[in-house]
Amino acid sequence: MASMREGFNVDIVARVIRKTALNEHLTLPVAAAATFLSCDASGRYLAKIADLVSRFGLNSSFVSEAVTRRAGRIALGLGTVGFLISFNNWLNKWTSNNWTPTKRGEWDWTREIVVVTGGSSGVGASVVQKLLTRNPSTTIVIVDFAPLSWTPPAGSKVHYYQADLSNSDVVRDVCAKIKSEVGHPTVLVNNAGIARGFTVMEGSYADVELTIKTNLLAPFLLVKEFLPDMVEHNHGHIVSVCSMSSVVAPPALVDYSATKNGILSLHEGLQVELLHRHKAPKVRLTNGIFNFIKTPLFKGSTGLPNFTAPLLHVETVSESIVESLYSGYGGTIILPGIMRYISMLRGGPEWMLRLLRNTSNYPIDFRGRQRITETGGLAPNSS
Known part of the structure; x- marks a missing residue:
C-alpha cells in the first residue's frame, strides 16, 4: 500500500x-x-x-x-x-510460491549476488541502497547505461557495469563478465526501462526499437542468462518491475505499455515453466505493478486526485521490492493498492476501461531523457 x-x-x-x-x-x-x-x-x-x-x-x-x-x-x-x-x-x-516454504537461513544475504538493472538512479538505486542498509556485505551488481549518480559506501561490494541494454550483443557480453568476474547471480531485479513519449504515429523506428529492446527484450535475455544456475540450485529470485500502464495505456506511452504487458506475460509464463518444466519451485518470482512514480522517466503531474491515485515516491516502491526479497517469497505487488480493482476491469465492462484509458489530458511530459545516435543507439552522454 x-x-x-x-x-x-x-x-x-x-x-x-x-x-x-x-x-x-x-x-x-x-x-x-x-x-x-x-x-x-x-x-x-x-x-x-x-x-x-x-x-x-x-x-x-x-x-x-x-x-x-x-x-x-x-x-x-x-x-x-x-x-x-x-x-x-x-x-x-x-x-x-508453489506451496514450498522458505526454510530459516535459506537466504544468506552475505552470500547472495544481486543484479539490479537501471541501478544508477531512481528506483534501482534506491533498491541497492536499501539492500546495503540491511546487509552491507551483500554483493550487488549494477548494470546501467548511465553512470552512477550516487557513491556506494566505502567497503561495500558494489560492482558497476556500463551497458546499453538495447543491444543484445552487449547484454550477452556483460552477462559473461558478471558470471566470470563476480559469480552467478541469485537475484535479478529487471528494473531498467525507457520511455520515448511519442504517439504510435509520431515515434521513429529507433524510438520504438529502443523501447522494446530495453524494456522487454533485455529482461528476457537477462533471465535466459542467469536462470539456468538458479534452476540448477533451485534457489533464486527474479523481480520484474511492471506498470499500471500494462492495464491502462496512456497516449504517447503505447510502446512502453506494450513492453510492460510483455513483462507481465514473462512473469506469469515463467512461473508455470519453473514448476512444471524445470522442477525448480523455489526460484521465486515477484512482479511489481506500480502506478506513476516520481522518477526522471516523466515530468509533471498526473492531474488525478492524490487521494485515489497518489504519485508514488521512489522510496515506497523500493521498500516494497526489498521487503519481497527479504521475505523469501515471490508474489505480486500492486501500488497503490486501489489499483488492483482497476486491474480487475480487464475482465469487466469494456466501456469502463475505455473511460479510464482517456488519459489524453494528463499534464505529464513523457519525453525520454535519453538521446539517440544517428545509427539508432543510445548516445554516450545519455542519462
Missing part, C-alpha cells in the same frame, strides 16, 4: 479499516460474545453490563437483546469478509 510519503490517500484509509472493522481477529470474537449474550435466557449478563454502563453515567438503553443480536450479526459479517480477505491472501502467497 502507498505510504504516508504520498500524503493522505485511500490506501491509508483501507489499511485502517483492514486492521479494525475488517480484522477477523477482532470482529469474530465480538460476534461470538454478542451471540452468547443475546442467547442468555436469564439476561443476567446483559443486566450486569447495563448496570456497569449506568455507573459511568451513560445511557444503558442500547444494552438490550435486540441491539446485541444486531451487533453480533454485523460483527459476524465484517469478520467473515476479513477472513475471506486473509484466506485469499494466503492462497495467493502459496500458489505463487
